[in-house]
Amino acid sequence: MQLLKSIFSTSDSVGLRLRQKPCIFLFFHFSSSSSSASVLNTPLFDYLVNNLNFTRTQALSVSNRFPKVKSIGKAQSVANFFQSLGFSNAQIALAISKAPQLLSANVDKNLRPKAKVFQDLGISRPGLCKLLSKNSSLFCCSLEKKLIPSIQILKKVFGDRDNEVLVKVFNRATGIMSRDSLMKVSRNIEYLESCGIVGSQLSSLLKRQPRIFRMQESALRDVVSRASDMGFSTDRMLVHAIHTLSCMNEQTFKKKWELLKSYGFSENDCLVIFRKCPGFFRASMVKIELGIEFFMNVVKVDKNVLVSRPNLLMSSLGNRVIPRYKVLQIIKSKKLMKREPSFLYILDHSEEEFLEFISRFTSDVEELLVAYKGHLLQTSSDSEEVEEEEEEKT
Numbered sequence: 087m088q089l090l091k092s093i094f095s096t097s098d099s100v101g102l103r104l105r106q107k108p109c110i111f112l113f114f115h116f117s118s119s120s121s122s123a124s125v126l127n128t129p130l131f132d133y134l135v136n137n138l139n140f141t142r143t144q145a146l147s148v149s150n151r152f153p154k155v156k157s158i159g160k161a162q163s164v165a166n167f168f169q170s171l172g173f174s175n176a177q178i179a180l181a182i183s184k185a186p187q188l189l190s191a192n193v194d195k196n197l198r199p200k201a202k203v204f205q206d207l208g209i210s211r212p213g214l215c216k217l218l219s220k221n222s223s224l225f226c227c228s229l230e231k232k233l234i235p236s237i238q239i240l241k242k243v244f245g246d247r248d249n250e251v252l253v254k255v256f257n258r259a260t261g262i263m264s265r266d267s268l269m270k271v272s273r274n275i276e277y278l279e280s281c282g283i284v285g286s287q288l289s290s291l292l293k294r295q296p297r298i299f300r301m302q303e304s305a306l307r308d309v310v311s312r313a314s315d316m317g318f319s320t321d322r323m324l325v326h327a328i329h330t331l332s333c334m335n336e337q338t339f340k341k342k343w344e345l346l347k348s349y350g351f352s353e354n355d356c357l358v359i360f361r362k363c364p365g366f367f368r369a370s371m372v373k374i375e376l377g378i379e380f381f382m383n384v385v386k387v388d389k390n391v392l393v394s395r396p397n398l399l400m401s402s403l404g405n406r407v408i409p410r411y412k413v414l415q416i417i418k419s420k421k422l423m424k425r426e427p428s429f430l431y432i433l434d435h436s437e438e439e440f441l442e443f444i445s446r447f448t449s450d451v452e453e454l455l456v457a458y459k460g461h462l463l464q465t466s467s468d469s470e471e472v473e474e475e476e477e478e479k480t
Contacts, residue, residue, distance in 0.1 A: 239275070
């Protein structure tokens with residue numbers, strides 16, 4: 087209960103620490119690098135700053151990669167090419183900062199053919215610019231040996247109608263471009279298909295957790311074996327179990343398992359929860375603990391209910407659970423209903439249904455809305471921040 091009471095104040099300090107540390111790091115990094123480095127290529131440095139709006143730090147880092155190149159002609163050609171694709175100056179700066187060698191690339195021989203491969207997929211112009219600026223290393227890949235084979239493999243999974251999804255996959259898994267990774271991806275796709283994971287399940291897994299497809303096949307087989315040992319076979323839930331087990335190491339998974347047991351859940355209860363809702367174990371330790379404490383100690387929900395409906399624990403406390411609970415408490419305290427609905431019934435309502443439920447109390451609707459929306463605004467961002475922070479650690 088103490089954790090539940092202190093979460094919002096704690097989240098403020100956590101957020102403060104998260105915001106402070108990068109600033110401290112950046113200050114020392116930039117101040118030390120700026121004071122010790124000098125411009126080795128003034129023409130290129132000036133062009134990047136004055137024409138493409140690079141920051142001085144970005145321009146210094148990039149221009150010093152080419153100390154002997156005195157002409158800015160090739161850099162201008164590259165910048166003009168990116169602008170023709172629709173890149174903003176900020177996107178050009180991002181692309182070049184990630185892959186400075188592009189400034190010496192031959193536009194017609196190296197850059198244009200690779201961009202055309204993605205243009206031919208029918209990706210929207212903004213989507214194309216976002217993809218290639220954030221993942222400019224794609225321009226450094228071999229067209230015939232890496233780009234085209236990678237796209238062919240992905241299109242085999244997603245088909246011809248999901249080209250925008252390819253953007254998301256490339257954004258999250260540019261590592262599939264290496265020759266070794268391409269072989270792993272092909273083998274792992276074949277293995278997963280042999281396990282019964284095909285069609286939309288396979289494409290969904292690749293979209294959500296692309297790193298699975300770059301795993302060593304032996305490691306992937308181990309994940310599938312663990313899922314099978316816990317009762318998953320070639321049914322629709324196997325893909326969700328694989329997703330969860332591949333997201334974390336065994337130690338982290340066991341910690342979450344033991345956390346459930348510390349609240350009185352039996353070994354079999356934990357197994358049932360995992361079988362019913364594998365995604366529950368992808369939540370952070372903080373989110374799991376807060377959810378259990380709130381439902382069991384505040385709402386007084388029996389743990390057997392949570393075993394049968396583990397999706398309750400996946401609901402956002404700040405955005406959904408606590409605000410609705412507060413509204414129901416006001417309704418009860420003011421005796422606005424002869425027969426009060428259960429909290430779990432209220433929790434199942436969609437947002438539209440819940441607002442319609444509130445609107446029935448015409449004399450008190452304003453107070454109820456303030457309690458609902460006001461509590462939401464005060465707590466949701468901080469509580470979710472703690473959840474995201476913890477999730478990154480796992």
